[in-house]
Amino acid sequence: MSGCVFCGIVAGTVPAFRVTDEADGVAFLDTRPVFRGHVLVAPRTHLVTLADLPPESIAGYFGLVRRLAVAVEAGLDAGGTFVAMNNKVSQSVPHLHTHVVPRTKGDGLRGFFWPRTRYADDAEAQSYADRVAAALSSGPGRV
Template identity: 60%
Template sequence: MSADLFCEIASGERPAFVVHADDVAVAFLDARPVFKGHVLVVPRAHVETLADLEEVGPFFERVQAAARAVEEGLGADGTFVAMNNRISQSVPHLHVHVVPRHRKDGLRGFFWPRVKYASEEEAQEYATRIGTSWKSPSG
């Protein structure tokens, strides 16, 4: 396994506000969210790009579950789901952004303003709200 920030989070070596973890993927709050509740979903195993991902279906089932959990847990009107593939990939580990959206929230095009959580307690509250709304792909 290559040593990168997301591998460290997936292995538990680095702390993060994890909303879900299983043998396929780990989902956690983005440290620099577009909006509060912005989740990153990463394969547990080190994979740099979508072309390198062998088990596409199970991984994207977790992305789908994350989108549902963000909407349900935060009362979001929808989500913005995105992935960079090499270019603009801040960490060389495949990751999918699941960003909560609300009508007229101000997000336009590909300009991604960033916000901060007021405290670790606030971040944990968001992680808990999303995590308790998570439904595994099998049910």
């Protein structure tokens, strides 16, 4: 897609520090990493959100993400990885991508990047679970 920086990286017209370039996607270093070695994995096709990823592409794409998570940990002697994806909100580049961030104990990253909250009670929690379950069984992207 014209104007998409990740499409440019995939096409090779925008420079990037590539980690791998495969049929299921391209992995490259984030230019503003949470920690050094923070990798972004993007599908070759321009898709905006996870909902846009065709069902037949899921295994290949997430297989690549999984392999990158293992490689980041092994290659950087990290204690683990944080794997995350934004859809629409906080998605700085509107091209589907997954963050694979190396982690070490005591690295200063606390939980998630956003504040945490609690449910008022079990009834409120159950109401949220029920709403998501209802949408899962009847909405778009139904599995």
